[in-house]
Amino acid sequence: MDWCLYRFRSRWDLDAPPAAVYAALADGDAYPRWWPQVREVRRLDDRSGAARFRSLVPYDLHVTVGQARQEPADGVLEATVSGDLEGWVRWTVTARGTGTRALFEQEVVVRKPLLRRLALPGRPVFRANHALMMRAGRRGLRAHLAAPPPGSAGPGGPSGGNAV
Template sequence: MHPNHYRFRSLWSLPAPPAVVYAALERAEDYPRWWPQVRSATRRDDGTGMITVRSVLPYAITFTVREIRRDPAAGVLEAALSGDIEGWSRWTVTAGGPGTLARYDQEVEVRKPLLRLLSVPGRPVFRANHALMMRAGRRGLRRRLEAV
């Protein structure tokens, strides 16, 4: 695998029905309200927006999100990503136990010059940074769903 190429998968068990979780995840412009590492999310039109994220490490990643698939019946939200990272991401929301299982898959190539330069020595740290961000997102969404 190329050192600037990443694949991620996260599984979130959430205490709400799939339709409620799907509705929260499809509103990316609300992510900064419950996901601390999503610093900004701005909708440009019905199918595109800009997102900036920053986790523990002192760098931000900004990218455009372009909707590829929105299928509430299948529980799928998929987007193309371009900017500091290029690739795709997908949420798959299904019933799981007493609530919902939200699966996040992402495959990207890092384009930000500093991250490309540090790709080999920094890879384990970058992956850990992403994992911390995803855990915080799960906690934030869980709290938001429990408050509703």
């Protein structure tokens, strides 16, 4: 078994239409606004970007993300990752009842030297760290999707209300 290989799968059930969920997930530049562990995103060109993320374990991961597949009609977003992690990540967005299910799948090999050295003893901690990151991402996306669009009229919006 390659102790540096990780496969992750997470389902997020969201109370928003599939098109809105897909649009939010496709907007990689906005991830730091709603996903606390995505600390920084920098666009490199039209199809790639650099990202830095960190969860509870005190280390940063730096990756380059390249668009591999973007099919709104099928609800599929797929990207390659390289750098501290190497592999792929995929979102599949489908209607579920009155909302949406977003399925996250990832297969990566850890390339960061320290994490490779700690692969065997650290594996349960790294998996738990990833689970916490995914839980925070789901909460953040739910809040992001529920928030009124910027500049919309409503409580605290341009038409009045209690602005902070």
